[in-house]
Amino acid sequence: MSVDPQADVGNLSLAGLGGLRSILATLSSDDIQPTAVLQVQGIGSLFHANGKFASTVSDELQRFSSYRLEKLSMTIGWRKGDAVSLLAQSTGGQAAALLALWLRNSFDYEKAGDVLFRLSQAFPSSSGNLASIKQLAEVVTKVSAKLSPMGYGNFLAEQVTKLRLVYLELNLDVPRLFLEDLSEVAAVELLQAISRAQRGDPINLRITGIRSVGHIMSLLLLLCADNVEISVENIVIHSGTKRCIFLDVVNSGSRVTRIRLETTLKSTEDIDLPISEQHDDHRQAMCRWNGWLAARLDLCLLEYGFVDRSLLASECCNFIWNSFQLRLQAGSGASTDRYTEIRLLGPEPYYRMRESLVAMFSADSWNPVRLEPIKSLEMIVNRLLSMLDCKQCRSEALVPSILEPNEATLQKSLPYCASHASLWTDITGVLADAFTGLFVEPGLKAAIPLFRHYRSDTRPWLGNQILIDSLRNLKVAFIPKSQNATDHEHRLGQWNGSSVFYPAILHHFKLPADFQIRYRLVDGCFMLNDRYYESINAERINRLPGHSSGKRSKGIVKGTTVRPAGLESSMELNISLTESYEALLLRTSVKCQGVIWELDLASIYNAYERLSYTSACSHSPDIQLEDSLLPRVRLPMDLFENVQPEKSTQVLLFMAHNDRRLQFLYSNSGYRRDGSDLLFTRDCCLNCAVNEAFEKKCSGLVVT
Numbered sequence: 001m002s003v004d005p006q007a008d009v010g011n012l013s014l015a016g017l018g019g020l021r022s023i024l025a026t027l028s029s030d031d032i033q034p035t036a037v038l039q040v041q042g043i044g045s046l047f048h049a050n051g052k053f054a055s056t057v058s059d060e061l062q063r064f065s066s067y068r069l070e071k072l073s074m075t076i077g078w079r080k081g082d083a084v085s086l087l088a089q090s091t092g093g094q095a096a097a098l099l100a101l102w103l104r105n106s107f108d109y110e111k112a113g114d115v116l117f118r119l120s121q122a123f124p125s126s127s128g129n130l131a132s133i134k135q136l137a138e139v140v141t142k143v144s145a146k147l148s149p150m151g152y153g154n155f156l157a158e159q160v161t162k163l164r165l166v167y168l169e170l171n172l173d174v175p176r177l178f179l180e181d182l183s184e185v186a187a188v189e190l191l192q193a194i195s196r197a198q199r200g201d202p203i204n205l206r207i208t209g210i211r212s213v214g215h216i217m218s219l220l221l222l223l224c225a226d227n228v229e230i231s232v233e234n235i236v237i238h239s240g241t242k243r244c245i246f247l248d249v250v251n252s253g254s255r256v257t258r259i260r261l262e263t264t265l266k267s268t269e270d271i272d273l274p275i276s277e278q279h280d281d282h283r284q285a286m287c288r289w290n291g292w293l294a295a296r297l298d299l300c301l302l303e304y305g306f307v308d309r310s311l312l313a314s315e316c317c318n319f320i321w322n323s324f325q326l327r328l329q330a331g332s333g334a335s336t337d338r339y340t341e342i343r344l345l346g347p348e349p350y351y352r353m354r355e356s357l358v359a360m361f362s363a364d365s366w367n368p369v370r371l372e373p374i375k376s377l378e379m380i381v382n383r384l385l386s387m388l389d390c391k392q393c394r395s396e397a398l399v400p401s402i403l404e405p406n407e408a409t410l411q412k413s414l415p416y417c418a419s420h421a422s423l424w425t426d427i428t429g430v431l432a433d434a435f436t437g438l439f440v441e442p443g444l445k446a447a448i449p450l451f452r453h454y455r456s457d458t459r460p461w462l463g464n465q466i467l468i469d470s471l472r473n474l475k476v477a478f479i480p481k482s483q484n485a486t487d488h489e490h491r492l493g494q495w496n497g498s499s500v501f502y503p504a505i506l507h508h509f510k511l512p513a514d515f516q517i518r519y520r521l522v523d524g525c526f527m528l529n530d531r532y533y534e535s536i537n538a539e540r541i542n543r544l545p546g547h548s549s550g551k552r553s554k555g556i557v558k559g560t561t562v563r564p565a566g567l568e569s570s571m572e573l574n575i576s577l578t579e580s581y582e583a584l585l586l587r588t589s590v591k592c593q594g595v596i597w598e599l600d601l602a603s604i605y606n607a608y609e610r611l612s613y614t615s616a617c618s619h620s621p622d623i624q625l626e627d628s629l630l631p632r633v634r635l636p637m638d639l640f641e642n643v644q645p646e647k648s649t650q651v652l653l654f655m656a657h658n659d660r661r662l663q664f665l666y667s668n669s670g671y672r673r674d675g676s677d678l679l680f681t682r683d684c685c686l687n688c689a690v691n692e693a694f695e696k697k698c699s700g701l702v703v704t
Helices: 009-019 021-030 032-044 052-062 082-090 091-106 107-124 131-148 152-169 184-197 211-229 292-302 310-323 349-361 372-388 391-395 420-435 462-473 599-610 627-632 660-665 688-696
Strands: 203-209 226-231 235-239 243-248 258-265 286-288 440-444 447-449 490-494 500-505 519-523 527-528 529-531 535-538 572-579 583-592 597-601 633-635 651-657 678-680 700-703
Touching: 032 082, 032 091, 032 107, 032 131, 052 082, 052 091, 052 131, 052 211, 082 131, 091 107, 091 131, 091 152, 091 184, 091 211, 091 535, 107 131, 107 184, 131 420, 152 211, 152 226, 152 235, 184 203, 184 211, 184 258, 203 211, 203 572, 211 226, 211 243, 235 597, 286 292, 292 310, 292 349, 292 420, 310 349, 310 372, 310 420, 310 527, 349 420, 372 420, 420 462, 490 527, 490 599, 583 599, 599 660, 627 633, 627 688, 633 700, 651 688, 688 700
Parallel strands: 203 243, 226 243, 440 519, 535 583, 633 651, 651 700, 678 700
Antiparallel strands: 203 258, 226 235, 258 572, 286 447, 490 500, 490 535, 500 519, 527 529, 572 583, 583 597
């Protein structure tokens, strides 16, 4: 390339330098790398800054002043247009500035840069992450120095003092871990979660614990106060306008502060559970719902050379049909009374029983035969004995005689001979599964495991418990072992390899108006964020005793008018899902009058299946409580009072009139987890209900 010797190259160079004057001045005043500033600004663009500090950070970044020292030409102050002030020109830069202020006050020089470096690796940008840890630390130092007048130290002390005051007000010991230092890894995880929660609805961030919450609380209120709700031992002390981050300061006895993302389920109307159709080719040993128990019987009998199972299937249907005609004797226990009520099957129980049994056993020609339940059971046993022709089985039959059960016989399992043990076990399992099947609504393509040891699709104790209660009531001496619900008490829904099985009440969280129990079996699996899960479990609630608002129930003054009523104040139900390794954790809480109540949904549901209701009376259900009965009752001071066994014989009244959602959530409000000390009103006036609860020594009465 030729150059004209008459050209003034110097003028062109000076002109170019003049155009870069402001950039050169900016870089020389701060002595920081421009790539580091751009990288920090890119990190800040991942956050949405809002609140009081977000509105003032721009002015603090752009301020400049000059103070002359006598005759010296040096000035003191911040130069206009330095590199730090450039962060004020974008929302991402402003968020980055607030983040730098928190980092420099929570970590030393090198660790602050390390946190930003790790964040850069977690959120790679298209322009590349070229700055080193030291260069990022220089940016943090310069920015935090310019924002020092915002007084972060005072702000941190103010937040920790606020936490301490709440604990003192609740008369609880003040934890000493509020200002525990965060690690760099924890800080990166926290900032990643904050960014994710701010970017996606319905994703929420929940932080639970006490360790380092002083630093975490200060960060949240500094960076995004409008997105935060803070509660201390369930008492709300800060609530933003657009909440997606929840800080629960709770002293649960653990030194670990949990940081996790949740998917919120809208609870205003019916709730859509994350169930998706899946195409899995590994559907081994699966049956359609229609005829699955018939297939089970076929396999049981074919093993011993028997082909015809029609008579045995009809006798199994008769036993189940007649067992539901049975009403327990008075005083046999509230927990078993619930299972044998035929109203649990809905408004047309006999039609439902017939349709379900015919479908499961493929017994199209079966017609119910009205017998005593004990006779129906004897027919099943005698049918098997005649088919087996085994002397040992005949001598140790299931119903050798009608004996009064006692502590010794009730603890025995079924006596089988070694040759036919599996047959007796499988027949007992078929009966238990048939009881559970009466409560199931199967979908069109629903499938179910054929073998009992693959039977993960049903709650393992429901059908078995109904069978055991029926045998106990029949005074049968030998009863199968009870399958305790504790092993699976937090499992609400289960995938069986083809279909999912879950309680229908999870769709609305309301006590059914007809009091029936329903399970759903639908084709598909649980899927959230493009991942498959095997089950939905209720989150375990681990709290130390006494974590409530501190109020106590009170008696009712004579002359007070007490009528069936509902909750006057608004109640906000919050339902969210958290992903774990194989299961989705379902978290349920209620917010009312500034108090958050964490609910143990597993205990609520288990108690719901065992609810006891008052006997019907002829009085109007709207009449007021008589003055003579006022000394027998008391009212809770809180929405969900933690009832403890007391010497007082008063019954606690839970008012939930015409509020079916609150009625369901009250299912385990007594001090017994199974709800057996709780009574629900049904077709009964308040006076008769109080008398019945008082006579049965119930701890609570839920007015429906």
